[in-house]
Structure formats: structure tokens, C-alpha cells
Amino acid sequence: xxxxxxxxxxxxxxxxxxxxxxxxxxxxxxxxxxxxxxxxxxxxxxxxxxxxxxxxxxxxxxxxxxxxxxxxxxxxxxxxxxxxxxxxxxxxxxxxxxxxxxxxxxxxxxxxxxxxxxxxxxxxxxxxxxxxxxxxxxxxxxxxxxxxxxxxxxxxxxxxxxxxxxxxxxxxxxxxxxxxxxxxxxxxxxxxxxxxxxxxxxxxxxxxxxxxxxxxxxxxxxxxxxxxxxxxxxxxxxxxxxxxxxxxxxxxxxxxxxxxxxxxxxxxxxxxxxxxxxxxxxxxxxxxxxxxxxxxxxxxx
Numbered sequence: 001x002x003x004x005x006x007x008x009x010x011x012x013x014x015x016x017x018x019x020x021x022x023x024x025x026x027x028x029x030x031x032x033x034x035x036x037x038x039x040x041x042x043x044x045x046x047x048x049x050x051x052x053x054x055x056x057x058x059x060x061x062x063x064x065x066x067x068x069x070x071x072x073x074x075x076x077x078x079x080x081x082x083x084x085x086x087x088x089x090x091x092x093x094x095x096x097x098x099x100x101x102x103x104x105x106x107x108x109x110x111x112x113x114x115x116x117x118x119x120x121x122x123x124x125x126x127x128x129x130x131x132x133x134x135x136x137x138x139x140x141x142x143x144x145x146x147x148x149x150x151x152x153x154x155x156x157x158x159x160x161x162x163x164x165x166x167x168x169x170x171x172x173x174x175x176x177x178x179x180x181x182x183x184x185x186x187x188x189x190x191x192x193x194x195x196x197x198x199x200x201x202x203x204x205x206x207x208x209x210x211x212x213x214x215x216x217x218x219x220x221x222x223x224x225x226x227x228x229x230x231x232x233x234x235x236x237x238x239x240x241x242x243x244x245x246x247x248x249x250x251x252x253x254x255x256x257x258x259x260x261x262x263x264x265x266x267x268x269x270x271x272x273x274x275x276x277x278x279x280x281x282x283x284x285x286x287x288x289x290x291x292x293x294x295x296x297x298x299x300x301x
Contacts, residue, residue: 034160150183246287
């Protein structure tokens with residue numbers, strides 16, 4: 001049972017914090033890129049962009065709220081999360097659940113009424129995948145939780161793509177694959193930094209179950225795989241030289257950060273790697289958009 005703690009912050013800000021706005025913002029960036037990449041330059045539908053972004057964002061926010069409801073007890077025991085609204089008693093779990101239902105319902109209405117049914121179904125499946133399958137089962141069941149469950153968080157660019165095309169195509173799936181391979185090195189860097197927190201609440205994160213050194217090698221393996229995957233849009237003629245050079249430069253620095261984490265670690269190296277991974281994904285997808293509007297076609301095209 002939570003104990004209410006007085007806060008000078010307005011109640012609406014407590015509810016807003018439940019949606020994990022920074023995480024949702026990153027997801028929405030990738031979904032917007034999906035819309036842009038599915039639209040010929042200069043022919044993007046502002047209505048589709050706005051409605052799909054709003055619908056996908058509300059579903060992601062609902063999933064984030066449910067995630068915090070399920071994990072409020074463990075959140076209360078970890079330094080990173082103990083200040084959240086539910087552990088602090090600023091919002092009750094019952095009210096948070098109703099908030100999540102409202103967000104999810106609004107999302108489904110917007111997507112079915114103004115986008116298309118395929119996007120609505122895929123968005124709902126992604127929300128359930130994150131909020132239920134990952135949060136309730138995978139996260140506590142296996143140290144590969146983030147690898148398997150990461151698929152739910154990788155779908156936003158595909159959702160943006162389908163909102164325009166109403167079809168699942170290779171280009172949309174390629175963008176999903178990029179985020180899918182990015183997720184383990186991104187999250188495991190944070191897990192190394194917060195290993196003691198996860199151990200305290202018995203969550204089987206990889207650094208807890210297999211040790212920090214093993215996790216570093218796993219991060220290296222996935223980083224190399226991620227860099228190779230980011231080259232595929234160029235090879236598939238989905239993107240040109242601007243994107244390719246950006247992917248190689250950004251990926252090269254990501255690899256440099258991972259090698260520092262492995263062989264020249266300082267106390268803040270893991271969290272710096274985590275922070276860079278966020279900037280990496282943002283810049284990579286922005287480069288994809290720039291390339292889409294100002295293409296320099298590859299020689300093999």
C-alpha cells in the first residue's frame with residue numbers, strides 16, 4: 001500500500017510523468033520517420049502524420065502507465081525509480097489504471113477512425129507486448145527479457161509506415177530490425193550502471209545473472225550486429241550515401257564507447273554509453289529523413 005507524500009508539483013504533472021514522456025518522445029520520433037519514409041518527398045499527408053503520431057503516442061503512454069502499475073513495488077526499492085508517482089503515493093494504482101484505459105481507448109479510436117485498422121491492430125499488439133508480455137512475464141523470467149521483449153518497443157517506425165501504406169513492407173521491417181538490434185546494447189549499458197538496484201529486487205537482468213564482464217561482451221556482439229543491420233537500408237536501395245556515412249560514423253563512435261566500457265571503464269562509462277545510445281538512435285533516424293529528402297544515390301543504383 002502506497003503512502004501519499006505531499007508534493008508541490010501539480011497533479012497533472014504526476015499523471016504526465018506516468019507516461020514516461022522522454023521514452024515516448026523517442027518512440028514517436030521513429031514513428032514519424034516511418035511516416036516520412038513511406039511518403040514520397042513533398043507528398044506527406046499532414047493529417048496522417050498528426051493522427052498516427054497521436055494514436056501511437058497515446059498507446060505508448062498507456063503501456064508506460066501499466067508498466068509502472070505492475071512494477072510500483074520494485075520501483076519503490078530502487079534508487080532510479082523510487083521517486084516515481086506511484087511509489088510516492090502521489091497517484092493511486094486504481095487511478096493510474098483508469099488513466100491507462102482512457103489513453104489506450106483514445107488511441108484505438110483515433111487509429112481505427114482516422115488512420116487504418118492494420119495500424120490500430122499492430123499498435124494494440126505492441127502495447128500488450130510491452131505492458132503485459134514483457135512487464136508481467138518476460139522481465140522476471142529470463143535474462144534475455146530485453147532481447148525478446150524489445151520487439152514491442154521496436155515497432156513504432158513500422159506503425160508509422162503502415163499508417164501511410166496500410167501494408168507491412170520490407171522497408172518498415174528494416175527500421176524495426178535496426179531498433180531491435182539497438183535495444184540490447186542500449187538497455188544493458190543502463191543495467192550495468194544500475195546492477196545493484198536490479199539485484200536488490202531480484203530482477204534477472206543480464207549483469208545480475210551472468211555478471212558485468214559477460215554483459216560487456218554481449219553488448220559488443222549486439223553493437224557489431226546493429227552496425228551491420230544499419231547498413232542494410234543502403235544495400236536495399238532504401239537510403240543513399242548521406243544515410244550510409246551517418247550510420248557508419250555514428251555506429252563507429254558507438255563501438256568506440258562500447259570498447260571503452262570493456263577495456264577502459266570509469267565509474268560513469270556505462271551511463272555515458274547509455275546516454276549516447278539514445279542520441280545515436282535519434283541522429284540515425286534523422287539522417288534517414290535527410291537522406292530521403294536530399295538523396296545521393298549509391299553507385300550500385
